[in-house]
Amino acid sequence: MKLTQGADYGMAAVLYLSQRSEDRRYSLDEISRATEIPEEFLRKIFQTLVKSGIINSFKGRGGGVSLARSARDITVAEVIKPLEEEMGLVRCLREKENCPRSSECMASNFWRKTQQNFFEILNSTTIKDLIEGGKQNARKG
Amino acid sequence: MKLTQGADYGMAAVLYLSQRSEDRRYSLDEISRATEIPEEFLRKIFQTLVKSGIINSFKGRGGGVSLARSARDITVAEVIKPLEEEMGLVRCLREKENCPRSSECMASNFWRKTQQNFFEILNSTTIKDLIEGGKQNARKG
């Protein structure tokens, strides 16, 4: 039970940006050195986050990336979901073909609910919450 | 974000046993055919569950496996944990060496708590709950 490394790094990178001035662009090189996330991998991660609208990127000299929205308006779920290709805790929740065990299986309902519960937490937590939660512990609403 | 196939199958197998008479032993061959879980794989799964005390196994003619305890006393967590070797949602929660980002990272606390929340659900749900939950939806306590 683990997140992909991309999602893990993705959060770290977004958190990095969120803790800095929003008035400038950060080059991948700079972020990579600061966070120790491999640059080429980080590039791929940002490409994904750009597509899903969390990050803005700028080509060319003086280019780089920045948050597309305020940290208060970005949820953890928005960062994680596009980077976690394989969703679904168990096979039955991932595949379309129906399971040979479905007739007497009571498991998938439970996994579905548990998973929903998990994503509800990610949905209701913003990046801002994390930053503030770090200073004085947790306060969500 | 997914469970290993072993954990997934493990639940299905325990659920299979729980829905049947506790008065007999079930051979791997029988369970494998009924659930469509590959027999040799299922064998390994049961070996793990035997070690953690959920399943009793009996060698020799007339042997097989059975629940070591009543379904009411087995939690989902007890089935999943021994079959999910790699615990820890993100790298920081898995590795002992400390993370290069830990100084300004607000993420690991969050992941730790989210993960705890997840396991609390697994801990407070018994196999019996699942079976009954299937008939008339959810009632936990």
Place this chain on the structure above:
DNA sequence: CCTTAATTGGACTAATTTAGTCTTATTATA
């Protein structure tokens, strides 16, 4: 305009993990 500093997109590769199999030994019963 030309050079340089940046991202894009996508193909590629290496490493790791996962899922599954096989084989030999042991045990219990008839």
Place this chain on the structure above:
DNA sequence: TATAATAAGACTAAATTAGTCCAATTAAGG
């Protein structure tokens, strides 16, 4: 003693993940 079962653990194949590389594009500065 034959047979029907699990135990233990080495082994293998497939899949996934993590990470790299490269050619193309774009923007800014001189």
